[in-house]
């Protein structure tokens with residue numbers, strides 16, 4: 001138990017605090033909706049609830065293949081004596097593989113998505129692609145462990161391979177916010193959405209998007 005009474009046995013979060021502060025402070029106190037893939041004991045969830053998700057209508061959906069019992073005790077400690085249904089409205093815990101759960105969530109619904117689940121290359125790529133469609137335009141996606149590389153543990157690849165593949169394919173829809181040990185991006189208007197052709201009776205009319213959206 002730490003000095004504030006939370007039950008944490010590991011800390012994979014504190015080193016990244018500057019990135020959370022820098023990229024998420026604009027969401028503080030607003031009725032935003034976050035998604036976290038990989039919650040473990042809730043260290044990142046707790047920090048988000050205490051520091052960013054302070055609006056009573058803000059919410060975080062957490063996905064983990066196996067929530068530790070400490071996760072629920074730690075979340076309860078933040079949300080205090082609220083009845084369970086009010087706590088559920090603020091923190092929704094979905095247990096299972098992210099690849100199975102992400103397609104069940106609503107598209108374009110989240111302001112921030114934190115990807116910190118499985119670190120295999122295929123899983124990170126799937127999490128990136130599946131969660132990107134859940135992110136609102138203007139929303140932020142953050143990946144932990146972009147530079148994680150531990151030969152003893154990376155026989156299933158590294159997050160970097162997957163994140164680099166994701167960013168090269170989605171380059172027209174993202175803006176880089178942070179690229180250090182973590183990787184953070186903003187989802188922007190699709191820069192490839194250029195002219196679309198509309199056929200009207202016998203004439204072909206080319207409809208151009210507003211000049212501002214063409215880069």
Ligand SMILES: C[S@@+](CC[C@H](N)C(=O)[O-])C[C@H]1O[C@@H](n2cnc3c(N)ncnc32)[C@H](O)[C@@H]1O
Nearest residue numbers: 013038039040043044064065097098116117118
């Ligand atoms: C590094 S921990 C998350 C740490 C947490 N975000 C924090 O900062 O305190 C990774 C978590 O991802 C979960 N996980 C691993 N593979 C997963 C998968 N395929 N789907 C969902 N969760 C997964 C693990 O159970 C573990 O709790």
